[in-house]
Amino acid sequence: MCAPPAPEGSSTPTSSTPTPAAAAAPPGRVVLDAHDIARALSRISHEILERNKGADDLVLLGIPSRGVPLAHRIAERIAAVEGEAVPVGSLDITMYRDDLRMKPARALLPTEIPAGGVDGKTVVLVDDVLFSGRTIRAALDALGDIGRPRAVRLAVLVDRGHRELPIRADFVGKNLPTSLVERVRVTLAGIDDEDAVTIHGPAVPEVTE
Amino acid sequence: MSTYLIRNVSILGAEPTDLLLADGVVAGIGSALEGDGAEVVDGTGLIALPGLVDLHTHLREPGREDAETVETGTRAAALGGFTAVHAMANTDPVADTAGVVEQVWRLGREAGHCDVYPVGAVTVGLQGEKLAELGAMADSAARVRVFSDDGKCVHDPVLMRRALEYVKAFDGVVAQHAQEPRLTENAQMNEGELSGRLGLAGWPAVAEEAIIARDCLLAEHVGSRLHVCHVSTAGSVRIVRDAKARGVDVTAEACPHHLLLTDERATTYDPIFKVNPPLRTAADAEALRAGLADGTIDIVATDHAPHPHEDKDCEWAAAAFGMLGLETALSIVQETMVDTGLLDWAGVAERLSYAPARIGRVADHGQPIEQGAPANVVLYDPSVRRVVDATESASLSRNTPYAGMELPGRVVATFLRGRPTVLDGKLV
Amino acid sequence: MNRHLLSAGDLTRDDAELILRTAAELRSLADRPIKKLPALRGRTVVNLFFEDSTRTRISFEAAAKRLSADVINFSAKGSSLSKGESLKDTALTLEAMGADAVVIRHGASGAPYRLAHSGWVHSSVVNAGDGTHEHPTQALLDAFTLWRHLGVGGGLDGRRIAIVGDVLHSRVARSNALLLRTLGAEVTLVAPPTLFPVGVDTWPVETSYDLDAVLPKADAVMMLRVQRERMNGGFFPTAREYSRRYGLDGRRMATLQDHTIVMHPGPMVRGMEITADVADSNRSVIVEQVTNGVAVRMAVLYLLLGGATPGSSAGGDE
Numbered sequence: 001m002c003a004p005p006a007p008e009g010s011s012t013p014t015s016s017t018p019t020p021a022a023a024a025a026p027p028g029r030v031v032l033d034a035h036d037i038a039r040a041l042s043r044i045s046h047e048i049l050e051r052n053k054g055a056d057d058l059v060l061l062g063i064p065s066r067g068v069p070l071a072h073r074i075a076e077r078i079a080a081v082e083g084e085a086v087p088v089g090s091l092d093i094t095m096y097r098d099d100l101r102m103k104p105a106r107a108l109l110p111t112e113i114p115a116g117g118v119d120g121k122t123v124v125l126v127d128d129v130l131f132s133g134r135t136i137r138a139a140l141d142a143l144g145d146i147g148r149p150r151a152v153r154l155a156v157l158v159d160r161g162h163r164e165l166p167i168r169a170d171f172v173g174k175n176l177p178t179s180l181v182e183r184v185r186v187t188l189a190g191i192d193d194e195d196a197v198t199i200h201g202p203a204v205p206e207v208t209e
Numbered sequence: 210m211s212t213y214l215i216r217n218v219s220i221l222g223a224e225p226t227d228l229l230l231a232d233g234v235v236a237g238i239g240s241a242l243e244g245d246g247a248e249v250v251d252g253t254g255l256i257a258l259p260g261l262v263d264l265h266t267h268l269r270e271p272g273r274e275d276a277e278t279v280e281t282g283t284r285a286a287a288l289g290g291f292t293a294v295h296a297m298a299n300t301d302p303v304a305d306t307a308g309v310v311e312q313v314w315r316l317g318r319e320a321g322h323c324d325v326y327p328v329g330a331v332t333v334g335l336q337g338e339k340l341a342e343l344g345a346m347a348d349s350a351a352r353v354r355v356f357s358d359d360g361k362c363v364h365d366p367v368l369m370r371r372a373l374e375y376v377k378a379f380d381g382v383v384a385q386h387a388q389e390p391r392l393t394e395n396a397q398m399n400e401g402e403l404s405g406r407l408g409l410a411g412w413p414a415v416a417e418e419a420i421i422a423r424d425c426l427l428a429e430h431v432g433s434r435l436h437v438c439h440v441s442t443a444g445s446v447r448i449v450r451d452a453k454a455r456g457v458d459v460t461a462e463a464c465p466h467h468l469l470l471t472d473e474r475a476t477t478y479d480p481i482f483k484v485n486p487p488l489r490t491a492a493d494a495e496a497l498r499a500g501l502a503d504g505t506i507d508i509v510a511t512d513h514a515p516h517p518h519e520d521k522d523c524e525w526a527a528a529a530f531g532m533l534g535l536e537t538a539l540s541i542v543q544e545t546m547v548d549t550g551l552l553d554w555a556g557v558a559e560r561l562s563y564a565p566a567r568i569g570r571v572a573d574h575g576q577p578i579e580q581g582a583p584a585n586v587v588l589y590d591p592s593v594r595r596v597v598d599a600t601e602s603a604s605l606s607r608n609t610p611y612a613g614m615e616l617p618g619r620v621v622a623t624f625l626r627g628r629p630t631v632l633d634g635k636l637v
Numbered sequence: 638m639n640r641h642l643l644s645a646g647d648l649t650r651d652d653a654e655l656i657l658r659t660a661a662e663l664r665s666l667a668d669r670p671i672k673k674l675p676a677l678r679g680r681t682v683v684n685l686f687f688e689d690s691t692r693t694r695i696s697f698e699a700a701a702k703r704l705s706a707d708v709i710n711f712s713a714k715g716s717s718l719s720k721g722e723s724l725k726d727t728a729l730t731l732e733a734m735g736a737d738a739v740v741i742r743h744g745a746s747g748a749p750y751r752l753a754h755s756g757w758v759h760s761s762v763v764n765a766g767d768g769t770h771e772h773p774t775q776a777l778l779d780a781f782t783l784w785r786h787l788g789v790g791g792g793l794d795g796r797r798i799a800i801v802g803d804v805l806h807s808r809v810a811r812s813n814a815l816l817l818r819t820l821g822a823e824v825t826l827v828a829p830p831t832l833f834p835v836g837v838d839t840w841p842v843e844t845s846y847d848l849d850a851v852l853p854k855a856d857a858v859m860m861l862r863v864q865r866e867r868m869n870g871g872f873f874p875t876a877r878e879y880s881r882r883y884g885l886d887g888r889r890m891a892t893l894q895d896h897t898i899v900m901h902p903g904p905m906v907r908g909m910e911i912t913a914d915v916a917d918s919n920r921s922v923i924v925e926q927v928t929n930g931v932a933v934r935m936a937v938l939y940l941l942l943g944g945a946t947p948g949s950s951a952g953g954d955e
């Protein structure tokens with residue numbers, strides 16, 4: 001009935017649907033390997049601490065699916081530096097998507113808000129790829145229904161450009177200029193086989209509805 | 210009166226011959242007949258059968274002229290190859306007096322598409338409480354011989370006994386709608402695995418069989434003849450077979466829909482398949498076919514039951530029981546009995562013409578196609594196949610369960626006393 | 638999943654698990670300050686109730702409203718529905734009002750099926766209980782409740798569920814038997830012989846007349862409501878005899894395993910099929926069933942209506 005929601009970064013702004021089979025097809029060009037990703041996350045973690053002047057009142061919310069493990073990795077790094085655990089959760093945006101009606105109903109993904117809630121906190125949204133900005137718009141709406149944070153920041157592993165909304169990231173692992181016909185794919189150990197960010201050319205024929 | 214010469218037609222499936230119908234009778238059978246001035250009909254490839262006789266038709270008039278009238282119902286009958294139909298008594302007012310049966314009889318004569326023999330109610334108002342004036346109906350112009358509360362069962366055993374006895378005075382027959390009322394309260398479909406799954410109140414076979422068994426014993430006890438309407442279960446066939454073996458004067462009918470359709474149809478919850486008695490299992494249909502083949506079941510009767518659209522275009526439980534049958538009966542008998550090798554055309558003539566006429570004591574119908582016999586003849590083409598289109602029915606109603614189904618055969622012509630009521634498959 | 642939910646038997650295991658997983662996500666909504674999601678904004682859900690059932694109607698209404706759908710309640714009481722206006726006429730009215738989904742409760746088995754397949758309406762149809770046929774969302778909420786209590790780590794595979802009472806007239810029993818089987822549970826129906834439907838031997842369940850023999854092995858016991866009117870039909874001699882043989886009381890509850898839960902679709906007839914001490918015991922999940930009902934119905938409405946409308950682009954009926 002429903003394909004799992006595609007990470008925003010790997011889909012073009014039109015309604016193409018990358019299936020797991022398509023994603024597994026040609027290897028693509030590696031732009032970040034496991035090492036690069038680890039380094040980028042470490043830098044983001046430090047930047048967050050610096051910007052927030054410590055870990056106080058910080059809440060990390062990953063956007064499923066790949067934003068969630070990224071949020072946890074950032075939290076681990078912050079904990080290593082600060083010596084205290086940062087609350088981490090997940091925020092599903094499925095029901096807030098502006099293209100909900102364009103495909104069959106999608107399965108929901110977990111929303112887990114840490115026990116302390118988000119009111120008065122500094123929430124850092126974590127996602128893998130920033131692209132059109134529509135996912136983040138949906139995430140801001142979803143967050144608004146959960147509480148009233150003091151501030152909301154955005155951390156992404158990759159910013160590939162092509163924004164369609166006035167949204168920018170506060171913390172970026174890597175700016176990655178891409179063509180609209182290219183597809184950016186993030187794999188993370190735990191969900192996927194290994195850590196990598198790859199770019200796939202337009203050669204991959206996509207099934208368009 | 211015009212004369213018809215049918216060339217090269219196969220009477221009951223025999224070698225083709227010519228058949229001359231003149232002055233209302235069969236005037237000649239043989240090869241290369243001369244028919245001066247006769248209208249010639251090419252009978253090549255056609256079967257000639259004696260005009261069909263339906264012992265069980267609902268014409269709905271008087272009272273439900275929105276569903277059917279004598280005029281429209283007999284048109285449908287003629288198109289189905291019938292030259293005589295018995296009009297059931299459950300009209301409004303009920304056909305329980307000489308006045309009502311004479312009215313129906315007269316309407317049939319005026320319509321002229323086939324002969325209409327009214328069935329008289331057994332009990333006043335079909336209420337199952339006291340006998341209607343059976344003798345008056347028998348003595349009326351309609352000459353009623355078949356009595357039935359069809360739609361309701363004469364379930365009071367004393368009343369049934371009296372009815373069986375009383376009609377002996379005028380050689381009548383009680384046609385029983387066998388349905389034990391307590392066992393079928395609010396029943397909706399055959400009771401079985403499907404009714405349990407669909408959540409529709411079950412109609413157990415035993416509700417039919419118990420009444421048939423009782424009535425066979427009653428008929429045996431009082432020495433009367435009994436006719437059982439619309440036998441629908443394997444158990445009923447067995448009971449009738451046993452009774453006949455004991456010499457009980459019982460006859461039985463099966464309906465085309467019970468020969469062809471099964472309770473699986475209810476899974477659509479489309480009440481076009483809702484009928485009384487209900488569609489049964491495939492094993493029951495098999496037993497009915499076997500019973501019809503070996504003579505346990507004497508006749509096929511249509512139980513043609515028209516209903517207006519709104520009584521069927523609704524949820525199952527709210528819908529009326531019954532389905533159209535006159536225009537498709539012969540095709541279904543071909544499909545289920547002839548094409549399967551269970552019955553030849555002579556057998557078809559016996560079960561759809563001779564036997565029902567005998568049971569109804571109808572003198573002018575149900576006679577073999579022989580020199581001098583009344584010229585009641587059907588010409589039937591068994592070689593074609595057709596898809597049933599409900600909108601083409603001559604009936605006022607559209608509740609045929611066969612819409613969209615492909616059935617074999619087509620009635621090409623029907624002659625009533627030498628006069629065509631149907632030619633080229635169309636009403637004359 | 639089809640565009641309608643008419644029978645629990647229409648759900649594949651994948652469908653059912655998707656609904657349960659979705660319901661699990663939606664259940665947490667009850668703990669949030671804003672108990673509303675935007676998924677069905679602009680959609681219209683009609684609750685078409687030909688039978689009184691305040692609890693089911695309210696549950697569907699809450700579910701639809703929490704998904705931001707517009708809700709129209711159309712009930713038989715006090716309208717032309719009870720007599721005169723037909724299901725068809727009502728359906729045509731709803732169609733003209735632009736209903737995206739019709740949630741129907743009807744006394745006639747198969748009425749939702751008719752509504753979905755007659756061409757009267759183009760909306761999705763959700764069966765909220767039809768005659769003595771089915772009540773699929775009740776089964777889903779029961780399964781969801783079982784899943785939360787017994788399914789930790791492995792679904793309901795091999796779990797033993799006893800469903801006790803008036804199976805013959807129970808749409809809850811029918812839907813549960815089908816759905817729980819689909820989810821891998823082993824269902825035993827327990828009733829006096831008069832309250833089993835003919836053909837129950839062909840269902841994918843065990844049957845028993847002996848409640849005491851079944852209870853010690855059960856992981857969950859679902860008690861069905863027994864209407865006292867059934868006595869008039871002679872299905873059993875007296876309410877007292879029924880309670881003695883098939884009622885769940887403290888003595889019987891003591892024979893259950895420690896983890897076994899007690900369920901009831903409601904409304905309960907306390908003292909008849911279940912005693913007050915059992916209904917109020919800590920094994921009872923009856924109140925939780927109500928909470929779960931809203932989440933499960935949200936999941937169903939979301940999955941039927943949340944995405945693209947099937948056929949809307951094709952422009953035709955299916």
